[in-house]
Amino acid sequence: MECDVLIIGAGPAGLAAAIYSSRQGLRTVVLEEAVVGGRATYAHTIDNYPGFPEGISGAELISRFAKQAERFGTIIRPGEGAKEIKISGDVKETITSNDSYTSRALVIATGLRQKKLQIPGEERLLGRGVSYCATCDGFFFRNKKVAVIGGGNEAASDILYLSSLAGKILWLVGEEGVTADDSYLAKIKESGIEPHTGVRVVELLGKERLEGIVIEKGGVQEKLAVDGAFIAVGSVPTVEILRRAGIELDEKGFIKTGEEMETNIAGVFAAGDCTGKSHQVILAAGQGAMAGIKASAYAKMKGRITG
Numbered sequence: 236m237e238c239d240v241l242i243i244g245a246g247p248a249g250l251a252a253a254i255y256s257s258r259q260g261l262r263t264v265v266l267e268e269a270v271v272g273g274r275a276t277y278a279h280t281i282d283n284y285p286g287f288p289e290g291i292s293g294a295e296l297i298s299r300f301a302k303q304a305e306r307f308g309t310i311i312r313p314g315e316g317a318k319e320i321k322i323s324g325d326v327k328e329t330i331t332s333n334d335s336y337t338s339r340a341l342v343i344a345t346g347l348r349q350k351k352l353q354i355p356g357e358e359r360l361l362g363r364g365v366s367y368c369a370t371c372d373g374f375f376f377r378n379k380k381v382a383v384i385g386g387g388n389e390a391a392s393d394i395l396y397l398s399s400l401a402g403k404i405l406w407l408v409g410e411e412g413v414t415a416d417d418s419y420l421a422k423i424k425e426s427g428i429e430p431h432t433g434v435r436v437v438e439l440l441g442k443e444r445l446e447g448i449v450i451e452k453g454g455v456q457e458k459l460a461v462d463g464a465f466i467a468v469g470s471v472p473t474v475e476i477l478r479r480a481g482i483e484l485d486e487k488g489f490i491k492t493g494e495e496m497e498t499n500i501a502g503v504f505a506a507g508d509c510t511g512k513s514h515q516v517i518l519a520a521g522q523g524a525m526a527g528i529k530a531s532a533y534a535k536m537k538g539r540i541t542g
Contacts, residue, residue: 238262238310239534240527241329241338243317246273247516248507248523249344250300255527256340257307261534264336265309266329268316272297273346274389274470274508275516277370279396282418284517294370296516317345320480322500325537339537340530343477343490343498343505344523347470352384356439357466364445369393369465376463378402382448384436385467386412391419393465398426405461406430407450409468439464472509487511496526502533 240256242249245267257263270276278293287296301311312331319330320341327341349367351357357365366372369383373396381401383393386408397404406423408430413420437456438449447460474488483491483499489511496504506522508514534540 236264236334237337237540238264239338239539240264240340240342240530241327241336242266242342242344243320243329244273244344244346244507244509245271245301245311245313246344246346246507246519247275247297247300248346248519248526249342250297250304251520251523252342252344252504252506252527252530253304253309253311254300254307255524256342256531256534257304257309259531259535260308261531261539263304263309264338265304265311266315266317266331266336267311267313269314271301271311271313275519277368277389277392278516279370279392281516283515293516300520317476320476320482322480322503325502326540327502337540339502339534339540341503342523342526342530343482343503343509344507344519344526345473345477345509347508348473349466350469350471352436352466352468354436354438356441356445360439360441360445363443364441364463365439366463366465367467369396369467372463372465373397373400376401379462380460381405381463381465382407382436382459382461383465383467385409385469386430386432387414387467387469388416388419389469390465390467391415391423393467394423394426394428395419397465398423398428401463404428405459407434407436407448408432409435436464470508472511485511495529496522497529502530502537504530 239261321328382405490505504526506526507519
């Protein structure tokens with residue numbers, strides 16, 4: 236398929252870029268390998284996005300982003316992720332498992348992938364009591380005892396969502412301590428949930444399903460019986476195909492960009508969490524808007540593939 240602007244990633248940054256490029260009348264396609272909206276979709280409540288004084292769920296905010304982009308003609312392809320990027324002069328080719336896309340401009344908004352604990356039982360019990368997404372799987376733990384592992388905003392958001400479902404929540408936080416925003420912490424405190432800090436989860440127990448976890452604190456190990464474990468210990472960028480394409484990354488694997496979200500390759504722009512500069516929906520959307528504007532200008536300058 237030919238398009239003027241191809242965007243990889245349908246999170247806040249990718250969708251904002253799509254709004255700006257499609258509004259210019261350019262044929263815009265957005266590829267998303269997983270869920271439209273990315274991590275933002277799973278936010279229980281977003282309180283700091285302007286225009287929503289009562290707050291809004293991540294799913295609802297992203298739904299509005301997507302509808303706005305589609306109103307201007309954006310084609311969104313959920314479940315279709317980029318497998319390879321080939322850049323030859325002014326033409327960028329992005330290959331998926333279903334198709335090949337040729338574009339003048341490319342916007343990378345791949346976001347981040349969830350970090351893993353990398354402990355025994357994690358992979359084996361994934362989907363069997365172990366989850367990385369409370370809003371996806373929380374329903375299955377109604378009135379049950381669960382552990383939320385992590386001290387940041389993602390963990391706090393998971394706790395708030397699960398507090399209306401689970402019977403009991405254990406909040407396990409590592410040596411890094413609680414880093415969640417005060418707005419989250421105030422709501423969690425109202426629920427009577429207190430963090431257990433300085434805890435290291437060393438093993439997830441169970442045969443067919445999760446039955447418990449082993450924690451270590453002060454050199455002493457302890458087994459805790461739980462029905463579910465929600466892991467929210469941070470995220471890392473997706474870098475494999477980017478390196479192969481020649482896109483320059485920093486030492487942490489984030490895409491290097493200039494002030495106008497340009498990368499080291501002409502016509503390739505990046506926005507959102509994959510740049511390491513945002514981690515907030517509003518910042519990702521702002522970066523996406525800039526990337527969309529500049530990608531549109533580039534596509535027009537080089538001559539639209541789609542005429």
